[in-house]
Amino acid sequence: MWREIIAPWMETLDIGEPASEDEVQTAEGRIGNFPQSLRELLMEFNGASDEYGTDFIWTAQRIADENVNFRADRDFATLYAPFDSLLFFGDNGGGDQFAFTRSDTVVAWDHETDDRNPVTSSLREYVVNCLESQGGDWHKE
Numbered sequence: 257m258w259r260e261i262i263a264p265w266m267e268t269l270d271i272g273e274p275a276s277e278d279e280v281q282t283a284e285g286r287i288g289n290f291p292q293s294l295r296e297l298l299m300e301f302n303g304a305s306d307e308y309g310t311d312f313i314w315t316a317q318r319i320a321d322e323n324v325n326f327r328a329d330r331d332f333a334t335l336y337a338p339f340d341s342l343l344f345f346g347d348n349g350g351g352d353q354f355a356f357t358r359s360d361t362v363v364a365w366d367h368e369t370d371d372r373n374p375v376t377s378s379l380r381e382y383v384v385n386c387l388e389s390q391g392g393d394w395h396k397e
Contacts, residue, residue, distance in 0.1 A: 258300040261380060265387045272302035275316045283320035291356050293379040294345060310349035312386040319345050336370045
């Protein structure tokens with residue numbers, strides 16, 4: 257399914273080989289279960305970068321590493337609201353991160369203001385928006 261969604265942009269993308277079930281389970285063991293849509297995407301391609309090198313989908317390992325770091329960083333704890341309710345999985349290349357809430361809603365986390373604004377209601381919509389506006393800030397007003 258995911259390869260069909262990204263097919264129109266394949267020439268401009270750098271996508272990873274599919275993650276194994278073990279890789280996904282190892283990452284989930286560190287930070288909690290992934291939404292089903294993210295699990296399925298990672299098992300088709302483990303991470304994706306656009307033509308500008310923006311990692312709009314991280315690998316399973318990077319998802320685990322980044323989330324562990326965000327949740328454990330003492331400086332972040334004094335600067336930002338807790339990150340426990342978010343599952344970061346990609347970025348815009350400029351410091352802002354994208355995360356799932358407890359549902360399939362995707363939010364943009366602004367690293368300067370700590371704003372956590374809903375941007376899409378699904379991972380599919382997020383991926384398409386990223387690809388249609390490669391290099392752009394589609395999530396900003």
